[in-house]
Amino acid sequence: MTTNTQTTHSHWSSRFAFILAATGSAVGLGNIWKFPYITGENGGGAFVVVYLACVLLIGIPIMIAETMLGRRGQRNPIETMEMLTEEAQADKNWHYLGWMGVIAGVLILSYYSVIAGWASAYVLKAFTGNFFDADATAIQTLFENFVASPMQLIFWHSLFMSATMWIVARGVNNGLEKSVRFLIPSLFVLLILLVGYAMTTDSYQRGLDFMFNLDFSKLTRTSVLTAMGHAFFTLSLGMGAIMVYGAYLPKNVSIAKTAYLVAAADTVVALLAGVAIFPLVFEHGLHPASGAGLIFQTLPIAFGNMTGGWFIGILFFVLLVFAALSSSISLIEPAVAWLVENKNFSREKACVWTGLGTWFLGLGTVFSFNIWKDVLFFERTIFQLLDYITSNLMLPIGGFCIAVFAGWIMKREHTESELEMPCKPSYTLWRALIRYVAPASIFLVFLHVIGVL
Numbered sequence: 001m002t003t004n005t006q007t008t009h010s011h012w013s014s015r016f017a018f019i020l021a022a023t024g025s026a027v028g029l030g031n032i033w034k035f036p037y038i039t040g041e042n043g044g045g046a047f048v049v050v051y052l053a054c055v056l057l058i059g060i061p062i063m064i065a066e067t068m069l070g071r072r073g074q075r076n077p078i079e080t081m082e083m084l085t086e087e088a089q090a091d092k093n094w095h096y097l098g099w100m101g102v103i104a105g106v107l108i109l110s111y112y113s114v115i116a117g118w119a120s121a122y123v124l125k126a127f128t129g130n131f132f133d134a135d136a137t138a139i140q141t142l143f144e145n146f147v148a149s150p151m152q153l154i155f156w157h158s159l160f161m162s163a164t165m166w167i168v169a170r171g172v173n174n175g176l177e178k179s180v181r182f183l184i185p186s187l188f189v190l191l192i193l194l195v196g197y198a199m200t201t202d203s204y205q206r207g208l209d210f211m212f213n214l215d216f217s218k219l220t221r222t223s224v225l226t227a228m229g230h231a232f233f234t235l236s237l238g239m240g241a242i243m244v245y246g247a248y249l250p251k252n253v254s255i256a257k258t259a260y261l262v263a264a265a266d267t268v269v270a271l272l273a274g275v276a277i278f279p280l281v282f283e284h285g286l287h288p289a290s291g292a293g294l295i296f297q298t299l300p301i302a303f304g305n306m307t308g309g310w311f312i313g314i315l316f317f318v319l320l321v322f323a324a325l326s327s328s329i330s331l332i333e334p335a336v337a338w339l340v341e342n343k344n345f346s347r348e349k350a351c352v353w354t355g356l357g358t359w360f361l362g363l364g365t366v367f368s369f370n371i372w373k374d375v376l377f378f379e380r381t382i383f384q385l386l387d388y389i390t391s392n393l394m395l396p397i398g399g400f401c402i403a404v405f406a407g408w409i410m411k412r413e414h415t416e417s418e419l420e421m422p423c424k425p426s427y428t429l430w431r432a433l434i435r436y437v438a439p440a441s442i443f444l445v446f447l448h449v450i451g452v453l
Ligand code: TRP
Pocket: 025, 026, 027, 028, 029, 030, 031, 108, 232, 233, 234, 235, 236, 237, 238, 239, 241, 327, 328, 330, 331, 395
């Protein structure tokens, strides 16, 4: 993608193109891999409710704001922030927001690629019939042996990282985004099938209860922060990914409506994944808090035992890899766009360098599951630490700044004309959310986690 896109598409198809790109970015490992396992680790229902509230009150208004900043700036996040700061005659330091986003993207991709590598490896495992008739113990052993091997993880991580950088370098993002058109609906259908399978188990109700019970005593201080961080992560907010995509959005498109659609699709996919997985967890005596391997230890049991499971298993992991690819390109695009537009790198060169750097950082995550399993910083492995710093700190802080910038720094007439909400009350509501509710909520959650509240 280039920044000076003056699209000649019709209104509808351009809006649709943006929806595809943004949905492709939003729906990914966050929904299918991360949401279930962190829900399991944080006690279920109450966590889900906090997450949903964060999507509604913080995520959607910020998605609207971030898209709007991108469209007004028309550049990579760093330059967009520079240009908008100038327009609003605000403090120059605001452009550090763009910087933080670029760094957060690279850090997230470093572990995202490792997990996407697992999903790729599972395509092969599904294909070679590894899940056939397997019980929970066999599936668990399969997973444990797999992650115990640094070489295997490095191989798949390298493969996924190369695929991502190849797509970004060739600028074939477009093709990938178009494929989101059938990717997301297919993923949706498969998830429904898996929910159907979960319904046939005796533990279906128990799984549902776990996901929707409202036992707030299970929420720790960190759980609340994790739920909020995940709202940012799953919607791809707070680091400039959506800002980059917003830059390609034609002027006459309603930003708000597209944001609702993207957020709704993203949330439905995550909830379906949870409903498909938790019954299996209880049915097979697994633990909801098994951590990052949760989907790899549960879904294969279903594939191994359901009719047509061989094919469905392959298809599922293939779709998951593609969903991950359409997310990973948006994690690295801000860094690449900046090198190309500011440092005069060719697109290829920018991709090689950012790709190599991210790949190298990813080794930390690879080793977190084997040789450095016991190397802990603040009681966390390197992978957990990276995830904590990015999802729970950098994205919410980025989101906070975006909200403050859009609500308080930009001139009202600029945001109003950029958003062109169909009716006045919806603009007023957005403005109230972005000025008060979103920043205050983020701030309160931070106070809560450090124990002040
Ligand atoms: N939202 C994606 C997912 O759920 C991950 C992702 C893509 C992301 N781009 C992002 C997360 C930007 C944070 C910021 O899998």
